[in-house]
Amino acid sequence: MSPDVDAILYRLAGMFNERSGFGVTDDTFHALSMLHRLGEPTWFALGDMDIGLHLLRSRLVHSGMRLTEAVADIAHRLAIDAAVLPMSDEPVRTRVLTDDGDLAMQRWFVEQKCAPPVRSLRYEGIEAAQPAPEVVQAVHDADAVVIGPSNPVLSIDPILTLLAPHLDRRRVIVVSPIVGGRSLKGPTVEMLRDLGEEPTTTGVAKHYARIARTVVIDPVDSATQA
Structure with a gap:
């Protein structure tokens, strides 16, 4: 997942869900409903079209593309003329240290609704990352x-x-x-x-x-x- 990159792609393609502040407008949630039925956690509400983009990007990266190249490929498919550039081709994950423990950023932001006070942040993988x-x-x-x-x-x-x-x-x-x-x-x-x-x-x-x-x-x- 690359939430910020995806938000930019969706905005430039005229697909961004302004009402929710994330994801694709008029998306459906059939995949999420099935996960819920199967007993899996569904606090991170990814829509079906959103999941489709993630699946494609994962396939492109696993096939040997750098993340920058995969994002450029997706932007082209969405008829976006602007260059959308991730900061790095290496994964960097934000961790939030709170009184409730060390949480992944999305878990703190979405599941916990930003409630636990933040004591510090760390960017997991930043030491090994290089700017694209x-x-x-x-x-x-x-x-x-x-x-x-x-x-x-x-x-x-x-x-x-x-x-x-x-x-x-x-x-x-x-x-x-x-x-x-x-x-x-x-x-x-x-x-x-x-x-x-x-x-x-x-x-x-x-x-x-x-x-x-x-x-x-x-x-x-x-x-x-x-």
Whole structure:
């Protein structure tokens, strides 16, 4: 599974389920229903079309394609012109250390509904991973690298762990995921607070200070010295 890559593919293909915030719009769940009938856990609600994409990507990778090549193949099949690039061809899994134990990110996020306070994060496999060469070339060639308003510690930091050495701070622009003290989506404010970081636009600017010179904030936060 590559949830963030899939979300981008689905959005660019006009298939993304905006209502649920993940998966494919108008998907069905017959496979999940069968798993439930067979007594398997079904807390991670993958739809049938979503599963179909995962099966294809797994087959492509197992046949010898790099993940980057498999994603490009799927993007072509979905008539997507843009290049969609995973950060690495090696697997990296986010683990969330909580008072309830060391949890896989999706288990904490979906099954536990982000309830257990976060004590730390670790990116399993990051030591052995290398940035995909296409990604390195893309950031070198770009006039600007824009970091979208996603969760800094959950979604962006794993990428920066690999790509930070290849970024020119003068060309990196961050869009704040916090507006008026609230996160645009998901548990960004709560996670930053749990991890001892300032959950404000100023805190976001501090978090990215080493790799970005520009932070874009909402007018509602214009009085903030970010």
